[in-house]
Amino acid sequence: MSDMQFHDKLKVTSSPHLVSALDTRKTMICVLLAVAPSAVMGIVYFGFYSLILLAGCMAFSALCEYGYDRIMHLDNTARDCSCLVTGAILALTLPPTLPLWMAFVGCFVAIVIVKCLYGGIGRNIANPAIVGRIVLLLSFTSQMTTWRVTKFMGAGTDAITGATPLGMLSESGMEGMPDLMALLLGNRGGSLGECCILAILLGGIFLIVKKIISPVIPVSYLSTVFLFSLIYYLVRPEAGYSAFYMALFHLLAGGVVFGAFFCATDYVTSPVLRNGRIIYGIGCGFFTMVIRLFCSYPEGASFAILFMNIMTPLIDRYTIDRYYGITNKKKEGEISG
């Protein structure tokens, strides 16, 4: 006994003594991987400048966060990669021809004003990328609504601008509209990353399979969009098109699929509880369609998501899941369900 040495200074911590491999940084890297297919398709359709826009936004966002932390003498939070996600998602919702400096304004608003000033990751009340996009839309309306056609549209000439499908719908109806297959593949005017629905679905399914996001928000969002437009076009039929076709059109056109998978599912600004997430998804879908069909903007996904972001604390408050009943004043042995 005496010849044995004891270890008397062991580390004592509270249980558990294991943690899962998935941390915030890995979560953010998974999201970056998930938006990669959309980004690649955007670059294929809209050319090399899209890549510059995307990389520029990501780099500038990281710089903003790093710079803010340095100036305010905070721990460097840029390492968790969430600023790269914000930059990438913002870039993917911009028109592919937007001047770089305007995109940087959006990045600054997103990272510094929306995220850092509210206290950094986890404290922002609205999705930074969405607010960045909306600020750009209101500040530089003409540049933000000038859409380049894809390389495979028109007659081989480049730098031709055109309208997005939703823009065409609100101005001239269904005439000359790309068919559903073109919408699915993304061969149409629109934001950098929102065009190719198949690529977005690929990324979205990746996130769901990796359990980064739950399917509740995308499913409730997209089914609300579908049902809302189905009912609308049943009441007010579009000449030559069935209501079902129009509902599918609304699902595929614009940024609603991109928004449903990558913007509305942002952890910080969406409800924690499942019932809350259903309400949130339905709200996003409802307001998207109200803006599209009854307001002057052709597309409403970003406004709808922003609105529901702000509703999130309220939704969380009223959807709390009290598994063992509402009060704690239970008698011994009595179980309330």
Added chain:
Amino acid sequence: MLFGTRRLPSIEAGHYKNTAAMPTQEMPIPAVVSLSMSENIGAPCSPLVKKGDHVLVGQKIGDSEAFLSVPIHSSVSGTVTGIETMRNAMGGMDTYVVIETDGKQEVWPDIKAPVLEDQPGFIKAMRESGLVGLGGAAFPTWVKLNPKNLIDIDTFIVNGAECEPFITSDHRTMLEDADNVIDGTLAVMKWLIAENGFIAIEDNKQDAIEGFNRLLKERGIENIKVFPLPARYPKGAERVLIEEITGKKCAAGVLPASLGLIVMNITSTAFVGQYLKDGMPLTKKRITVDGDAVAEPKNILAPIGASIRDIIEFCGGYKKEPKKILMGGPMMGRAVYSDRMPLIKNNNAILAFSDEQARIPEESACINCGRCHEGCPFHLLPCAYADAYEKKDVKRLKDLQVMQCMECGGCSFVCPARRPLTMINKLSKALVKEAGDNV
């Protein structure tokens, strides 16, 4: 999930059952053992021996007058060299009877199989056996088996889930001691007049499930059924197990007996079977010794009171410098400050980790992802407790049912921001208890 029966939320904590295929080896008696006088929830015992006394294996050396207590028996034969106090793993001070062993392992002459005539006799025998809940809670078994509403008890559940990563001692009990498990189950069911018995086993232990099914068939026992559970954490927690098997919700503070149920750990049940045959009190414990600092991880049968150092020495010593040693599993086990600490009754594993495994992860801000809620079997909201705790908002903590937390560790495990949520839950519960009914 979508179409099957709805199960309680759970998490994937990994299994690390490295020692599952290793038969139990009996550890030689160490030179010195220290027997803690506080080996159960409830009142500690007072030593019945003094310095210089000669003690034998199975001799009662500690007991208490208090209701919630069980006696303590010597696990060795030898001479008492002192009654010492030492800080225990919980942070409090405990009394220890230190015995220098003589290696003869002479058995106390009064030890013989108990003769059971009635239910009180059975309860008395259970108290004399020194048995406590061996799953980790150390609740005196004789108190558990003596509910006020004996007449209502209809179901006896044997908990062989063993959902903690690393630990395989219950698994080895099921393989090596299956007959005693069944005998113990039958005895408890007989004296509790319970009609149904369940042996709950996680489905990563197919050999144990098949073994029990075969044995029950061979012995023609029909009222005990094997209940396979999905191998996820924390299916072996008592309240989770009850809901999985019976569908009844068991809130914190509600005794399972009030729902007509008794749940007992499988190693405890095997001990009941063994004790009724030979009357030897609880002096040895099957434990898993594992972790990356241990040279030869294995399952061993160790005398209670053996020091962690001696136990690891039997397992080839340390391979790397140990930085963290756990009594119990990595999810709910307790980190001890020194390897002087002796084995107590309710330990089922000793895990020693090197610096690499013992590193404390860096904490960052909550990102509101909701994983802590999604993994909680009781649908609690640990991320909200953390906010409320920071503000010392006892009312909100109470309203969000923090008292229902069983501290399983799932929320801390899944948190991508590495926040110590389970610790905050424990602190919050203490805060609510402190405030009492004033809020």
